[in-house]
Amino acid sequence: MNDPATETFLGYRNLLFTVAYEMLGSAADAEDVLQETWLRWVKADLAQVHDRRAYLIRITTRQSLNRLRSMKSRKEAYVGPWLPEPLLTAPDVAEDAELAESVSMALMLVLETLSPTERAVFVLREAFDVGYDEIAAAVGKSPAAVRQIAYRARRHVDARRPRETVSSGEAWAVLESFQRALEAGDLQGLLDVLAPEVVLLSDGGGVKQASPRPVISAGKVARFIVGGIGKAGIALTGDLTVVNGSPALVLRLDGEIDGVVAIRVEDARITGLYYVRNPQKLTHINSETSLTLR
Template structure:
């Protein structure tokens, strides 16, 4: 039924789960579990279906996040969120676009499960403290304290400067051109001296196991990428609400997201883990 509240609010529910988990695959599993539970609910007893479903997805996401914590600790190399193909329209909602950015999702990964849930529900979806308290099984006083700590934690680590879409797109295109041509000087010019490269191969494909710091170290690595494959193709795409890049190494895809400041790249996130690249051809439907 198209008027079923679960169907009506599915995009919102997926976005909540994705922001809490950083994984579209895990978010879909949470939605499936929530749907099965929703199917058994007496709808006549549910006064506010939207709030009820958000609480249900939050609880399922928390359970999933806690069960995933050990596997992420054992993850080979750096763990990055699963990139999502989005339309440029997502960027129109600035707060939503920022909250689903690879940069912010990576910061959220440094929060504990409860702190992450509170931050997402309060800061992104503006849920009342009382509803959050009910969703996570804490008092309102505790939720307010958790929200403050999480907000301060994220604020200290999120990108310092917000740039316009047009500026970021121009820098992304310059970076991808330099990467495609493999010209060292062009790569150095488009990157900040203190740039950081983070790559995620999941132990399945070649990737640095730790972040690489500094343009003098990063640029030669990127320049070599052009020479070690027969064909390197780059395309500007929209990932997680922002201009980004899709790279094909001899037909094998990778996703590249950038942080930009003062016209130069300050941070490069490269996802090569094939399990996280299955949605690069499928437009994600995100909503608040």
């Protein structure tokens, strides 16, 4: 391969996918953004491009913003809670604390509460350390305006993100306890591992059965889980895995994949359960997705 445009694009492909995914929460839409970025990149005069990485991120950001705005109506019409598309990630993602947090299900959900421009500015600045001038060029705002947007978005996210960062070992221990209780249908075991204020969000997309509203409190979540297992009347198992850089479970009913459960852990208990059942969002859990901030 000796085409400079192709070599450059492929060299930054994983980075660009990560940028688009963090902005969109959808791997399918991120792939579409990369295709649009490529079509614009091959038309660029490389002799006039002084910083190829920055130029590619700028194109990706603009295309992501366009798609974010078009996704708004899709999400408003979505049946039940909308959760980000889970990605099976390599162990090195989990070992990179900064990357793992930036793509965690908990943070991705917080990003859903930002406006498209706020989300783009926050992602570029906080995750990818892009300069204010370059962000301004990407989102069509002045550097001064971008600084204000970044400050506002950071305050918004900080008020809603997990209060503490737990170690990988602690998260695995909590998840394993949850797995055992889940597979056994052990109500007390679930109550022991769930925080009193735990929130369960389940995403069936109108295709698979899921709660249309958040389920809140340890008692209600535990009964919801045990009751669901009892109604199904079939064997439920959970395979430990790494999704979005964090410990997670791939749930199987009689051996068939039913969904992915990601967790949020604080004070050695689960405060957030994110259960993705929508089949259209389970296409990236059979093979690892490469993510990077650099």
